[in-house]
Amino acid sequence: MKRKNSLLIVGLALGFIAFSCNQKIQSTLPVADSVAAKNKVWVTPDTSTIPHDAFGEMVRYGRDLLLNTSYYIGPDGTKGHYLGNKMNCTNCHLDAGTRAFGFNFFSTHARYPQYRGRENKVLDLAQRINNCVERPHNGTPLPLDSKEIVAMICYMKWLSGNVPVGQHVKGDEMPELEYPDRAADPQQGAVLFKKYCVECHGANGEGKMRPDSVCYLFPPLWGPFAYQKGSSPSRVLKLARFIKANMPDKKTSWQKPLLTDEQCIDIASFVNSDALNPRPVKKDASHPDYPNEAFKAIDYDKGPYVDTFSEHQHKYGPYKPIIQYHKDHNLPVIF
Numbered sequence: 001m002k003r004k005n006s007l008l009i010v011g012l013a014l015g016f017i018a019f020s021c022n023q024k025i026q027s028t029l030p031v032a033d034s035v036a037a038k039n040k041v042w043v044t045p046d047t048s049t050i051p052h053d054a055f056g057e058m059v060r061y062g063r064d065l066l067l068n069t070s071y072y073i074g075p076d077g078t079k080g081h082y083l084g085n086k087m088n089c090t091n092c093h094l095d096a097g098t099r100a101f102g103f104n105f106f107s108t109h110a111r112y113p114q115y116r117g118r119e120n121k122v123l124d125l126a127q128r129i130n131n132c133v134e135r136p137h138n139g140t141p142l143p144l145d146s147k148e149i150v151a152m153i154c155y156m157k158w159l160s161g162n163v164p165v166g167q168h169v170k171g172d173e174m175p176e177l178e179y180p181d182r183a184a185d186p187q188q189g190a191v192l193f194k195k196y197c198v199e200c201h202g203a204n205g206e207g208k209m210r211p212d213s214v215c216y217l218f219p220p221l222w223g224p225f226a227y228q229k230g231s232s233p234s235r236v237l238k239l240a241r242f243i244k245a246n247m248p249d250k251k252t253s254w255q256k257p258l259l260t261d262e263q264c265i266d267i268a269s270f271v272n273s274d275a276l277n278p279r280p281v282k283k284d285a286s287h288p289d290y291p292n293e294a295f296k297a298i299d300y301d302k303g304p305y306v307d308t309f310s311e312h313q314h315k316y317g318p319y320k321p322i323i324q325y326h327k328d329h330n331l332p333v334i335f
């Protein structure tokens, strides 16, 4: 009886709260719930679960390397001078590769070795890590059996521990984009850059060094210390997808992007415009990228192509006709 009464009181109180609340809150609740369910992304294990043994030691060192890459293997690194710039892996692989839609390593270890179009061969994870050392970091590859490479692989294995071999998990890819029917507009991108990016990345895309000069507070986007031409982020769509979920830092999120898809594409086309914003080029030109042209990414800006579209259109769009052409001719559509 007592229980019934208190239930009644709770019920009345809830009714009163519901009644006194804004109608809108009530009607959006179920939608919010379903959005939350739909948005459920993979969660990486907590660092407190890294084992206290020899493997765990390497996992910890690997994580530390991703967070403090320049300190260890940067131009003035304490463990070797491999990187050509002072960016840390975590500048792009956000939160040491644990952030949904932030170029994370949720499932990476479970998906290597794999075929890579750019090299037209199967690469293992050590070789793939060196790709990033050579390209975005403009550096020289680490020895494949170095403690640093093994440590980074241990960390990635620990991160992907529960992912079935060969599988993707939710949030490990980048957000989709709606492609506009027009070409990307670098001039418009420049205007947006001033508004949304310049305060941190600087008017010349130079970023801002940390006071101790070991790495960046805000990493560079172009210029001699930024990622190379031909690296993944130098592609307009790849970069636009990163911006959509992650930039401007702390003011946006993949759940609620601040910028529209069109704005992200315009900004990316400005940042990656070679005419406006030069960046380092590949050092060893003896091996052309994508020797099998069918596996070239749609937004890769250097021909030849298997289709009939120009380098300019591949870089800036409109992308829809290229995608349609690939579909019509049974060619891979790669991003």
Ligand code: HEC
Pocket (backbone or CB within 6 Å): 066, 069, 087, 088, 089, 090, 091, 092, 093, 103, 104, 105, 107, 108, 111, 125, 128, 129, 132, 133, 136, 137, 152, 173, 174, 227, 232, 233, 238
């Ligand atoms: C300037 C940005 C940038 C920096 C710095 C960078 N990477 Fe990358 N990395 C990328 C992009 C972009 C990709 C492609 C991701 C995609 O296609 O979704 C990538 C892909 C990878 C992959 C393959 C992931 C997968 O699941 O297939 C690995 C492994 C990797 N990077 C390791 C590293 C390591 C280790 C470092 C530091 C030594 C590093 N990267 C630094 C941008 C960067």
Ligand code: HEC
Pocket (backbone or CB within 6 Å): 090, 091, 092, 094, 095, 193, 196, 197, 198, 199, 200, 201, 217, 218, 219, 220, 221, 227, 233, 239, 242, 243, 247, 248, 249, 250, 267, 271
């Ligand atoms: C409030 C400061 C801030 C603003 C504004 C901002 N960023 Fe960033 N950006 C960062 C920080 C900090 C990182 C590195 C993240 C990390 O290490 O966790 C970063 C990383 C990046 C990277 C990857 C690393 C690199 O240098 O290549 C790109 C690309 C990028 N930002 C683009 C943009 C663009 C485009 C805008 C505008 C739409 C923007 N950012 C606005 C702070 C900012």
